[in-house]
Amino acid sequence: MEKNLLTAAQLETARARTLFPDPAHLLHALTEEHGEVVKAALNLYEGKGTYEELDKEIVQLIAMCIRLHEEGDPAINLDPVYVMAERWKTLPLVFEKEEN
Numbered sequence: 001m002e003k004n005l006l007t008a009a010q011l012e013t014a015r016a017r018t019l020f021p022d023p024a025h026l027l028h029a030l031t032e033e034h035g036e037v038v039k040a041a042l043n044l045y046e047g048k049g050t051y052e053e054l055d056k057e058i059v060q061l062i063a064m065c066i067r068l069h070e071e072g073d074p075a076i077n078l079d080p081v082y083v084m085a086e087r088w089k090t091l092p093l094v095f096e097k098e099e100n
Helices: 005-019 026-045 051-071 081-090
Strands: none
Touching (some): 005 051, 026 051
């Protein structure tokens, strides 16, 4: 078990990209990993799991978050965050701050 969470997540992200290079359905994978974190936490609470299992699932969830952030999900036309951020800069503000 890697002691540094970010290092572990980066390693897991690289592993996941090797195993599953196509970013389609990343949101589905992220949702699945979220469920695995919940399951591991509940198993730990019930005395059926270990912190190592919970840690593994958390790292995998973070890896899916990183991939979704960096790659988007073409299956649902979700662009990577940096692409969306550039688009947001060009949108007019919907709410202006009121002056008192």
